[in-house]
Amino acid sequence: MFEVTSFGEIMLRLSPPGYQRIVQATSFDINFGGAEANVVVALSNIGVKTSYVTLLPQNPLGDATINFLRRYGVDTSYIKRKGRRLGIYFLEKGVGQRASSVVYDRADSAINDIQSGDIAWEDILGKTKIFFSTGITAALSQNVLDQLKMAFKTAKNAGAKVAFDINYRSKLWSYDRANEVISDLMPYVDILITNEEHVRRVLKIDMEEKYFEGIDLTFDGQKVLFERLQTKYQNLERIVLAARRSLSASKNIFFAYTKDENGNIVFSEKREIEVVDRVGAGDAFTAGVLYSILRGLKSSQMLEVATYMCALKHTVEGDSLIVTEDEIKQALSQDSSGMMKR
Numbered sequence: 001m002f003e004v005t006s007f008g009e010i011m012l013r014l015s016p017p018g019y020q021r022i023v024q025a026t027s028f029d030i031n032f033g034g035a036e037a038n039v040v041v042a043l044s045n046i047g048v049k050t051s052y053v054t055l056l057p058q059n060p061l062g063d064a065t066i067n068f069l070r071r072y073g074v075d076t077s078y079i080k081r082k083g084r085r086l087g088i089y090f091l092e093k094g095v096g097q098r099a100s101s102v103v104y105d106r107a108d109s110a111i112n113d114i115q116s117g118d119i120a121w122e123d124i125l126g127k128t129k130i131f132f133s134t135g136i137t138a139a140l141s142q143n144v145l146d147q148l149k150m151a152f153k154t155a156k157n158a159g160a161k162v163a164f165d166i167n168y169r170s171k172l173w174s175y176d177r178a179n180e181v182i183s184d185l186m187p188y189v190d191i192l193i194t195n196e197e198h199v200r201r202v203l204k205i206d207m208e209e210k211y212f213e214g215i216d217l218t219f220d221g222q223k224v225l226f227e228r229l230q231t232k233y234q235n236l237e238r239i240v241l242a243a244r245r246s247l248s249a250s251k252n253i254f255f256a257y258t259k260d261e262n263g264n265i266v267f268s269e270k271r272e273i274e275v276v277d278r279v280g281a282g283d284a285f286t287a288g289v290l291y292s293i294l295r296g297l298k299s300s301q302m303l304e305v306a307t308y309m310c311a312l313k314h315t316v317e318g319d320s321l322i323v324t325e326d327e328i329k330q331a332l333s334q335d336s337s338g339m340m341k342r
Contacts, residue, residue: 016028
């Protein structure tokens, strides 16, 4: 039995060493990443039984990708070996006033060759507690979207919970197209994990000017946003919203909110984050939410686990959070000051 199964595209990540710009690089560091893969890698590291579904080419790059997933204990038995190439993305890490930037080279990647029958959805989702995917996957191609919707329907019929992160990417589609597609998927979603901006811009939850201070929502605005989202999608069993305030590329503030067991909106503490590698931080947050749901933690505990995992990911190179369950428990029961433990 799998506790979490995810479906999406995993790519080869190429990054100039340190904070070099792509145009000045003479070598690249290699890693692997993709939102859904990042989530199950983080979960597997903290003791959750996970599986990952995708398509990968039958070549050494596909082999290396599978080896990466297996290294962290993710089940790869449902990965289909098919397609022409592994998608690539180039990451230029930001620092100070220079933001990070990404260049994609993912056209015609293997996952876009997916066809009905390639994945045994009934088999895998019949033994999965939570199925997770994101708006990134929905944006890739019509073939992928058709299979994602099939997976959502199959999960519901099998009694698995469907978890979803909007994860909007402007380089993949427009807000209007994202709204059209994701609005069609939302009736299947049980657990929504996303951020304030994507709720407003993709799900079209309009907020009046009085609920803003500059570009940020006020405390009252955050509560109103949550309530309007819940009213629009009454099928949602759990909503967790994250908020990020960027002071610079090197320092952010991150927090989250949800409803507790008494129906009250509760907030995490605001965490000031030092950024080494921002990519995948939202996926680490999602992993913390799913871990907490699976382990039956209270809402307030869930927020602290998820925001701590997000903060910790910023300190880890690569797309995925590499941390143990004991480290999470120890940090939350003691402190996260960064002092050496002897």
